[in-house]
Amino acid sequence: MALGRAFSVAVRALDGQIVEIEAHIEGGLPGVHLVGLPDAALHESRDRVRAAIMNCTDDWPKTRLTLALSPATLPKMGSVYDLALAMSVLSASTKKDWARLEKTVLLGELALDGRVRPVTGILPAVAAAKREGWPTAVVPVDNLAEASLIDGIDVWGVRHLRQLRSWIRGKGSLEPRVDSSPSVQESTVDLADVIGQSQARYAVEVAAAGGHHLMLTGPPGAGKTMLAQRLPGLLPPLSEEEALEVTAIHSVAGLLSNSTPLITGAPFVAPHHTASVAAMVGGGSGLARPGAVSRAHRGVLFLDECAEIATPVLEALRTPLEDGEVRIARRDGVARYPARFQLVLAANPCPCARPDPRDCICGGQEKRRYLGKLSGPLLDRVDLDIQMHALRAGTTAADDGESTAVVRERVAAARAAAAERWRPYGIRTNAEVSGSLLRRRFRLPREVMKPLDLALARGSLSVRGMDRTLRVAWTLADLAGRASPSSDDVTTALSFRQGGRAR
Missing domain, CATH: 3.40.50.300 (P-loop containing nucleotide triphosphate hydrolases)
Known part of the structure; x- marks a missing residue:
């Protein structure tokens, strides 16, 4: 048996709550069991995460795999948990506890080839992570400018699952925080x-x-x-x-x-x-x-x-x-x-x-x-x-x-x-x-x-x-x-x- 875990954020309206994701590999018939009140989009993440890991030259566990999202009573919605699910599975399959993984919240959706796609609600999610005292957040690179609006927390952008795996192991780098200062645009109507x-x-x-x-x-x-x-x-x-x-x-x-x-x-x-x-x-x-x-x-x-x-x-x-x-x-x-x-x-x-x-x-x-x-x-x-x-007539001229x-x-x-x-x-x-x-x-x-x-x-x-x-x-x-x-x-x-x- 092996156990791995990662962390993400559940956004409810404009508030966020930290979600702990655990992956448990045990003997038994091959299968993936997702628990923790997931919605339809999150249920489908099992197939996305499996395809992304297998296309990144990593083996998928050929035994029973249980993925638990806590708190179990909190409804989970959307594809924002894909990155955390993937890293918890990799941690369990390699039987390694990476220090960076324990101190980072992961947000993002996975494509079947391992690319990381943007998601909605990044700003309140990163704000919630900062409020809960988390030092680091990893977001899709397309959401990096949005996440960079929150000060007081290290924000990194990721493009691919391989890039995130290398960074977690301390062997690679991610995209750093970007300048998100707004551009001043004058209104065209007067x-x-x-x-x-x-x-x-x-x-x-x-x-x-x-x-x-x-x-x-x-x-x-x-x-x-x-x-x-x-x-x-x-x-x-x-x-x-x-x-x-x-x-x-x-x-x-x-x-x-x-x-x-x-x-x-x-x-x-x-x-x-x-x-x-x-x-x-x-x-x-x-x-x-x-x-x-x-x-x-x-x-x-x-x-x-x-x-x-x-x-x-x-x-x-x-x-x-x-x-x-x-x-x-x-x-x-x-x-x-x-x-x-x-x-x-x-x-x-x-x-x-x-x-x-x-x-x-x-x-x-x-x-x-x-x-x-x-x-x-x-x-x-x-x-x-x-x-x-x-x-009336003459208004235009006057x-x-x-x-x-x-x-x-x-x-x-x-x-x-x-x-x-x-x-x-x-x-x-x-x-x-x-x-x-x-x-x-x-x-x-x-x-x-x-x-x-x-x-x-x-x-x-x-x-x-x-x-x-x-x-x-x-x-x-x-x-x-x-x-x-x-x-x-x-x-x-x-x-x-x-x-x-x-x-």
């Missing part, structure tokens, strides 16, 4: 490209300055999509902590670039209006994968033609909008993904969407049904509601809108003022401030609050709506350089919120 729509452009600036949610309603061609696409360009670059968090989500989703994996700018995610609930909030068999709301974390989620989106999909946004995270329960456990994004909704005013409202052929009931998919609780979470109109660079400076100054004010409470943007903090420690004078009190008395504003209006008012004050909102700021914030639809 706010100055949007013709007219001064109110909507100002609303986008306010949304960027405070992190507020936005709804744009208007006829086709008014510029709704153009404005939404230019919102990420107004947002500041992600901090180092935010960049790693966003990059980890895209790593699990398998959307990272091999050359420049670090995401430093605000993501922009625009799913099609036929997207399902699973595509929007996450899902899938086994443990749920991140959806559009998580891929838009620290960025913008743009839902064009939102009136055409299925009602269950829209209602699934309510919890992420309020909590800033999504919790998805599946057979193999609960996956928690962060989902603190800015929502931008865009819709036509009615199904026919004629540029001139006088040409509309839709009846009143048809119009109400069209936008009726947007429920009151969902609209109550939207801070800025803007009605856009078709451009328009000289500000560029993204100019507006971005004002947004940065407003965000800096908000961050300084909320720093003692661990908050960075006005949109994240709790209602209790606004109403107690930062309560405005009675005269300033008068427009909100009247709206509450009329029943046209909920308590949540009042809190969100106050957050917008603080953003308006930050943009104007004032220490606190004035009565005009509160009135303007209330008019932005109502947008012609009393809420």
Whole structure:
């Protein structure tokens, strides 16, 4: 009998857990028995690992082989364990305990000829290994730039099983850590490209300055999509902590670039209006994968033609909008993904969407049904509601809108003022401030609050709506350089919120 072992990492959502892989060779009929709650992809790894070892001039044990993955109660998924499985078998068959193998986590999928293929979730896996105190991680060379984002742990890239076997024995070398500094790319879209729509452009600036949610309603061609696409360009670059968090989500989703994996700018995610609930909030068999709301974390989620989106999909946004995270329960456990994004909704005013409202052929009931998919609780979470109109003659010649660079400076100054004010409470943007903090420690004078009190008395504003209006008012004050909102700021914030639809 012989026993060998190696180590890998199981990734669950954005967390990782070390997995010990043991190979036990004993007398009996030839066969491979894999235990430890493996999924279908991991069951197939028996054939991949056997072919890879045999094609690397090593003999496969011709007796009974048991491969155990611990903890045994943790579901194991994917092909990330191939390298560790192969090295545990080689350790058992040669009856050698290599010192490097005991101090290294191995991540990667094997081809039948021994080549090492990239896998998803490398960033959270290496981060988990570092957190657990492991000194070294070996990853596929195509994932090396991604793994190099984690400091404090030795990271090596491997191309072939033979190369890894030689390195484990102390006779070869692997690819060293690479410089994964992000490349700075200027956006090709500019706010100055949007013709007219001064109110909507100002609303986008306010949304960027405070992190507020936005709804744009208007006829086709008014510029709704153009404005939404230019919102990420107004947002500041992600901090180092935010960049790693966003990059980890895209790593699990398998959307990272091999050359420049670090995401430093605000993501922009625009799913099609036929997207399902699973595509929007996450899902899938086994443990749920991140959806559009998580891929838009620290960025913008743009839902064009939102009136055409299925009602269950829209209602699934309510919890992420309020909590800033999504919790998805599946057979193999609960996956928690962060989902603190800015929502931008865009819709036509009615199904026919004629540029001139006088040409509309839709009846009143048809119009109400069209936008009726947007429920009151969902609209109550939207801070800025803007009605856009078709451009008039002469607008093109007279328009000289500000560029993204100019507006971005004002947004940065407003965000800096908000961050300084909320720093003692661990908050960075006005949109994240709790209602209790606004109403107690930062309560405005009675005269300033008068427009909100009247709206509450009329029943046209909920308590949540009042809190969100106050957050917008603080953003308006930050943009104007004032220490606190004035009565005009509160009135303007209330008019932005109502947008012609009393809420």
